[in-house]
Amino acid sequence: MPQIPRDEKPRQNEFTRAMAFFMQISVSIIACLAVGIFLGWLLDRLLDTSPWLLMICSFLGVGAAFKSIFDFAKKV
Numbered sequence: 001m002p003q004i005p006r007d008e009k010p011r012q013n014e015f016t017r018a019m020a021f022f023m024q025i026s027v028s029i030i031a032c033l034a035v036g037i038f039l040g041w042l043l044d045r046l047l048d049t050s051p052w053l054l055m056i057c058s059f060l061g062v063g064a065a066f067k068s069i070f071d072f073a074k075k076v
Contacts, residue, residue, distance in 0.1 A: 025072050029065040036061020 040057030044050045 021072070021076075025069065028068045028072070032065040032068055033058075033061045036064065 036057045036059075037054065040054035043053040043057065047053065
């Protein structure tokens with residue numbers, strides 16, 4: 001395994017940290033949307049209100065995703 005020069009290590013560490021941050025944001029967005037869509041679909045099937053609860057829960061999932069993005073931005 002080749003040795004990484006000393007001046008390259010901080011840049012590599014910074015890149016790894018940035019990639020982890022973006023992966024965390026993307027997983028959070030996907031999870032918010034998936035939970036909203038699944039919950040809306042499930043409630044629509046149980047209550048026979050198709051497609052209203054799916055649309056409402058999807059919009060709530062989008063809102064939760066935006067809030068998640070803003071919360072991550074506050075951390076930085």
